[in-house]
Amino acid sequence: MTTNEDVLLREVDEDLNQEKQLAFLRRYGPWLAGVGVAVVIGVGVLQYMSHAEDRAIARSAERYAAAVEETEQNPIVGAEALAQVSTELDGGYEVLADIRTANLYLAGDEKTKALDKLAEVYDDNGVPVHWRDLARLRAAMVQLETNPSQASLLANDVSTPAFAPYAREVEALAAMxxxxxxxxxxxxxxxxxxxxxxxxxxxxxxxxxxxxxxxRKGVALEPTQTEAESFISDFSRQLAAEQAAEAEESEDAETNGSE
Structure with missing residues (x-):
């Protein structure tokens, strides 16, 4: 069954596949060029392969993939391993690792660790704005029940157009x-x-x-604890799925625009 985390990070699989293809081309590119296949590959790809920075990104992709595989085998141990690996990655994989780590912490009911990890993302000015805003929104959702004022402040700082409606919704729920x-x-x-x-x-x-x-008309609103928890849980699941779709569209648009 597909989880929110799987939906949230679907684009990772696509990124990893691209990096694996590039690794193949790096290894066999000269031979392919010798038999005339380089025409199919294209000059742009050959230039891309020649940069050391891109080789570093490919290495990050491989390390990230290995760490993610470990989290699937043992989520608790994997979360700590992924958190450590995230400090050694490049090319955007460090951000993906941090967000996935936060999700693993949340799944293990380690809310403080999750919030700290999300804060590392949204407080980092070197991270693309849409990823920082996604981290803010995730953190706001986590704090809706226990710290609605902080949730509202985080949501208010979201500026990415794709996430803005969800931030407004979080602010409305925080006021409620x-x-x-x-x-x-x-x-x-x-x-x-x-x-x-x-x-x-x-x-x-x-x-x-x-x-x-x-x-607002003075009627006492006192849902049972079970009803309140159910509402928050259902809201969080649905919102996370919708955020994931928006994040994927935003990432795709950014990728297409850079090509």
Whole structure:
């Protein structure tokens, strides 16, 4: 069964496949050129293969793949191994390793470690903005229940257009969590009527609106602990899946734009 982590990091498999292809070309490129196949490969790829930086990225891809395989065999041990490997990777794989490590920590109920790892990503000015924003959004989701004020602050710092609607949703939920129903209502209302937000998000906003409206009118909203946990769990799963899709589209667009 596909997990949120698998969906979130689907693009990694594509990246690894590309790096493996490049490793093959590096090894057999001269021979292929000798028999005239270099015409098919293209000048751009041959130039790309010649750079030491790209060779370093290929090595990072191999190390990353090995570390990920270890996490699949033993998630607890693998999380620590992946965290260590992330400090030695290049080419964006260090960021992917950090985000995957945070997910593994969360799966093992090690929330503090997960938040620390996500903070390493979003506090690093050298990391691409969309990855930093994804880390912020993940951290905000984690803190919705226990620290809604911090969740709101993190969500407010998200600037990537693809993630902005989800950040607004987190802010609305954070306001709801601290019983600021007026603010929550206005935010959900804006989301429900915004043609620019994903349809599923607008639908969720419309579903929550009557509840928030009752709260701002003085109706006591006291769901059972089980209901509250179920709502947060369902919301987190759905939001994580949607974020993953947006992250993949953003990464694909960036890759296509650089070609």
């Amino acid at each position: 969590a601290v019983e600021d129903y007026e603010t929550a209502y206005n935010r959900f209302l804006a989301l429900s009527g915004d043609a620019e937000v994903p349809p599923s998000l607008a639908t969720r906003a419309r579903m929550v609106l009557p509840v928030v409206d009752a709260g």
